Amino acid sequence: MIQIAILFLLLFFPAAGFAEESYTFDAAEIEKNPYHFGGYVELRPVMYVLDKDAALYQLQYYQDPRSTLMEWNGRFQLEGSYEKGIGRVFVKTNTDLRYSTFANGNERTAIFDGYGTLKPSPSWKFEAGKKTLKWGKGYAWNPVNFIDRPKDPYDPDLPIEGYIMATMDYIRSFDGPLKTFSFTPVLIPVYDHINDDYGVNNRLNVAGKVYLLLYDTDLDFIYCADGSRTARMGMDFSRNITTSFEIHGELAYIKDYQQPFLDSAGVLQSRTQDVVSGLMGIRHLTTFDLTTILEYYHNGTGFSADDMKYYYNYIRQGYNRYNSTGNAQMLNAAQNLATGGYGRLSPMDDYLQLRMSQKEPFDILYFTPAVTVMFNLDDKSYNITPELLYTGITNLELRLRAGFIRGSRDTEFGEKTNDYRFEFRAGYYF
Amino acid sequence: MFKIIIFLVTMLMAFPVYALDGTVLLKQVDRNLNPESYEMYRKLINVEPDGKKKEFTLFSVKKGQDKVAALFLAPASEKGRSTLRLGDNMWLYIPNVGKPIRITSLQSVVGGVFNNADILNLDYAVEYDVARVEETGKEHLLHLKAKNKNVAYDQLKMWADKVKKLPTKIECLTAANMLIKTLYFKDQKDFGGGIVRPAVIETDSPLYKGYKSVMIFAKIKKRSFKDEVFTLTYMPNLESLR
Numbered sequence: 175m176i177q178i179a180i181l182f183l184l185l186f187f188p189a190a191g192f193a194e195e196s197y198t199f200d201a202a203e204i205e206k207n208p209y210h211f212g213g214y215v216e217l218r219p220v221m222y223v224l225d226k227d228a229a230l231y232q233l234q235y236y237q238d239p240r241s242t243l244m245e246w247n248g249r250f251q252l253e254g255s256y257e258k259g260i261g262r263v264f265v266k267t268n269t270d271l272r273y274s275t276f277a278n279g280n281e282r283t284a285i286f287d288g289y290g291t292l293k294p295s296p297s298w299k300f301e302a303g304k305k306t307l308k309w310g311k312g313y314a315w316n317p318v319n320f321i322d323r324p325k326d327p328y329d330p331d332l333p334i335e336g337y338i339m340a341t342m343d344y345i346r347s348f349d350g351p352l353k354t355f356s357f358t359p360v361l362i363p364v365y366d367h368i369n370d371d372y373g374v375n376n377r378l379n380v381a382g383k384v385y386l387l388l389y390d391t392d393l394d395f396i397y398c399a400d401g402s403r404t405a406r407m408g409m410d411f412s413r414n415i416t417t418s419f420e421i422h423g424e425l426a427y428i429k430d431y432q433q434p435f436l437d438s439a440g441v442l443q444s445r446t447q448d449v450v451s452g453l454m455g456i457r458h459l460t461t462f463d464l465t466t467i468l469e470y471y472h473n474g475t476g477f478s479a480d481d482m483k484y485y486y487n488y489i490r491q492g493y494n495r496y497n498s499t500g501n502a503q504m505l506n507a508a509q510n511l512a513t514g515g516y517g518r519l520s521p522m523d524d525y526l527q528l529r530m531s532q533k534e535p536f537d538i539l540y541f542t543p544a545v546t547v548m549f550n551l552d553d554k555s556y557n558i559t560p561e562l563l564y565t566g567i568t569n570l571e572l573r574l575r576a577g578f579i580r581g582s583r584d585t586e587f588g589e590k591t592n593d594y595r596f597e598f599r600a601g602y603y604f
Numbered sequence: 605m606f607k608i609i610i611f612l613v614t615m616l617m618a619f620p621v622y623a624l625d626g627t628v629l630l631k632q633v634d635r636n637l638n639p640e641s642y643e644m645y646r647k648l649i650n651v652e653p654d655g656k657k658k659e660f661t662l663f664s665v666k667k668g669q670d671k672v673a674a675l676f677l678a679p680a681s682e683k684g685r686s687t688l689r690l691g692d693n694m695w696l697y698i699p700n701v702g703k704p705i706r707i708t709s710l711q712s713v714v715g716g717v718f719n720n721a722d723i724l725n726l727d728y729a730v731e732y733d734v735a736r737v738e739e740t741g742k743e744h745l746l747h748l749k750a751k752n753k754n755v756a757y758d759q760l761k762m763w764a765d766k767v768k769k770l771p772t773k774i775e776c777l778t779a780a781n782m783l784i785k786t787l788y789f790k791d792q793k794d795f796g797g798g799i800v801r802p803a804v805i806e807t808d809s810p811l812y813k814g815y816k817s818v819m820i821f822a823k824i825k826k827r828s829f830k831d832e833v834f835t836l837t838y839m840p841n842l843e844s845l846r
Contacts, residue, residue: 197649197804199820203661204645204677206846212680257844293844296832308702333700345838347831353690356837385837390693392706392836412706414693417754420706459708533715537812539652540715565715568658569681603681 209256216249216601223594227583229486231591232493233508238276243592245274249601251286251333262291268333286335299343306336307360309383309396310453311412311422314527314548315471315520317451318408318424320398321362321381327520327527327548328559328577337362337369354387364402373402390414404430418459426451428474434514435481440488442511449474463533469526476523477516479552483584485516522586524551540566548587555581555588573599626734626746632769633746633762634727637801639826641667643845646674646819648723650716653814660714662723663846665827671834672724675842686839687713689724692754697839704836709756717785717807717817721756728762731755742766757784768792770801785809795824 222243225231248271255264266287273279289303306323310316314327323334345356362379364372372379379401386393391413398406408426415421431449436442455469477485485508492504508516515521531544546559561575577595581588638644648660661678670691676682684699687707695704696713707713709721732748732755739745740763748760758779763772774787786809789802805819832838833845 197647197818197820199645199647199822201822203647204663204822212683262844291841293841296830296838299837299841306702310703311705313705331698331701343837345832345835347835354835354837356835358837387690387693387836390691414706414708417692417710417756418708420708422706457706459711461710463711465711533712537815539650539812539815540658565681566656566658568679571681603679603683 208258209254211252211254212604213253214249214251214601214603216247216599218247218249218597218599220245220247220595220597222592224591225579225593228591229489229493229589233489233505233512234591235276236493236496236502236505240276243274243276245272247272253287260293262293264289264291266333268335284335286333289336297345299345300341302340304336304338305341306334307339307341307358307383309394309410310424311392311394311410312424312453312455312469312471313457313467313529314469315453315473315525316424317426317453317471317473318394318396318410320396320403320406320408320426321360324519327525328546328557337372339363339369351389352386354385356385358383358385362402369402375402377401379403400429404428404432418461420457422453422455422457424451424453426474431475433475433477434511435477436484436488436511438480438484440484440491442507451475465529465531465533467527467529471520471525471527473520473523473525477521478523479584482516482522482553482586482589485511486584486589522550522552525549526551540564550581550586553581553585553588555579555585557587557590569603571599571601571603573597573601575599626737627729629737629744629764629769630729630732630734630746630748630762631727633764633771634729636768636770638666638727638824639797639799640669640727641826641828642824643827644824645677645822647822648714648716648718649818649820650714651816651818658715663842665829665833665842665845667829667831667834669730670726671831672726673834673839673842674723675846682714684840684843685713686842687720687724688834688836688839689720689726690834694720694724695836695839697836699840704839709754717809717812717815718819719756722787722807722819728760732760743772768800783810785811793821795821797826799824799826 224241224243250269251266253266255262264287267283268286269283271281285304287305289301289305292300307321309319314330321337325334326332340361341358343356343358347354360381362369364375364377364379381398384395391411394410396408406426406428408424410424412420412422428449430446432444432446434442434444451474452472453469458466489508492508495504496502526549529544529546531542533542542563544561548557550556558578559575561573564572575597579587579590579593643665646662646664650658660676660682662674662676664674666672672689674687676685686697688695694707694709696707697704707720710719712719731751733751735747735749737744737746743763744766746762746764748762750758757776759777761775764770765772771789776784778784785807788806790804790806791802792800793803794800803821807817
């Protein structure tokens with residue numbers, strides 16, 4: 175009778191028999207191999223709704239006017255490493271593919287990282303090859319990151335291509351208020367075909383960073399000697415005030431910074447001055463998992479609102495001349511100025527960025543909606559970027575993003591090529 | 605005379621109970637869970653109400669009272685990430701981002717019910733004082749109070765087996781006595797080297813109704829490390845300790 179009852183229970187309530195789920199942890203999952211291969215593949219279609227009155231639209235599309243642009247982007251990354259004894263080599267390649275009806279297709283492949291490491295003890299590490307340093311504490315900007323290529327403040331977590339260099343790390347730990355000391359000297363050669371986009375050729379550049387964990391505060395002191403770029407120094411800090419509130423900041427000083435600019439008559443001039451850049455930021459987490467990052471950035475190497483206005487006027491004059499005579503000389507010159515500084519992602523003096531992301535609202539696991547507002551404090555123009563991120567499927571990351579740009583004429587965001595932007599990104603790690 | 609003997613025997617039998625030092629007991633529980641310095645592997649499984657699972661594999665190292673680091677080995681999207689805790693300071697290193705960023709104990713680098721304080725946990729006696737101990741049949745019930753406001757949970761209620769001196773259940777509470785989550789310690793296993801402890805911790809939370817997270821332990825070994833391993837500069841190199 176009892177057996178029949180048990181059978182009945184198992185038939186009608188099968189879960190009852192397996193209420194105590196057993197979990198397995200296979201030893202093979204944690205076995206270490208001396209080598210590792212992995213990668214990432216991404217598809218990212220973007221649709222731009224263009225602003226035909228904007229100066230940068232006129233600069234880019236003067237030969238091929240349009241009101242929307244559909245762009246198909248792809249990214250393929252491969253990485254591999256091999257470790258033996260105290261040595262390790264690591265290589266990461268990146269291929270970017272882009273197709274649009276405006277620019278047709280183009281592809282660029284580069285080695286982002288490729289370096290060898292020797293680590294004779296936990297206190298010493300030597301590396302040589304192509305790599306990034308990622309100095310600084312800021313989320314969107316890093317004014318003290320004197321050596322790496324600038325990161326994208328609208329997508330700061332994207333990997334960036336490194337420079338060829340040799341570095342060393344020396345680490346010491348202590349008891350007491352000073353818990354950690356580390357010193358990182360860096361050598362960056364700039365010669366033909368070696369880092370030749372870094373600065374003046376035929377120089378061996380010397381830089382260094384001292385890191386301290388002092389009174390529970392991260393502190394970095396950074397120096398970059400005069401060489402391919404003028405001498406510069408800086409410091410940064412980061413500290414948790416409470417378990418849910420962090421503050422950070424950076425301060426950078428650049429000596430003899432040379433900046434080409436257009437004057438009010440549209441004549442190219444150059445000024446040389448010592449400049450100071452800085453960043454202050456906070457990161458806060460509420461009890462309901464809303465993370466807020468607020469950063470103020472002063473860009474000492476930036477252009478003033480007047481500088482930008484003269485540049486936009488120059489483009490408009492060039493656009494009018496092209497329409498009346500077919501002569502694109504001024505527009506070509508404006509294109510060159512864009513690559514020389516006016517086209518930077520944060521070209522002006524003062525910015526404020528606010529990012530708010532809500533982790534797993536409504537109990538939807540791995541779902542993170544966020545909104546980022548980039549505000550140009552000099553000309554009061556701004557960019558709002560809402561996004562939805564879902565990482566619930568192992569190794570797959572799905573992100574939907576939009577961009578709404580607002581600003582009057584002669585302002586940074588008012589003169590961007592587009593008014594709206596819609597982007598979907600599907601990335602898969604393997 | 606007989607009454608005096610009975611009284612003395614009763615007093616002698618009762619003595620260990622009255623003399624029970626909660627702090628000593630908590631330290632015994634800590635030592636029975638892990639050596640003070642160790643390496644271990646863990647698998648974290650987040651289980652959604654529909655049964656869908658997401659797994660993470662970590663290699664963790666700890667030294668002394670306040671130094672813990674963990675390296676993600678899987679899945680591929682997380683591989684190479686590492687977390688470091690030095691006392692109340694916590695950082696996350698993401699290979700793409702490249703520099704360690706400060707994180708807080710209440711955040712979760714893996715999503716789900718486990719937060720950073722659960723993943724980078726220190727000894728309970730380091731973060732909590734024993735407010736009082738109750739007897740509940742085969743278990744002690746330890747009422748623990750956070751030593752300062754930087755600790756993730758203001759209060760813990762820990763049920764510990766009287767004989768094995770290992771926790772069976774822990775309730776994590778706010779200062780207002782609100783239940784944040786419950787940890788269930790299961791599947792006692794001999795890891796070798798005298799380490800016999802639960803191999804599985806399950807957790808659920810009234811804040812995540814229907815969700816469950818599980819932590820499975822493997823290869824817990826006593827091991828000593830240099831202090832320099834537990835630094836920001838070393839975070840990208842944790843793999844070399846395996």
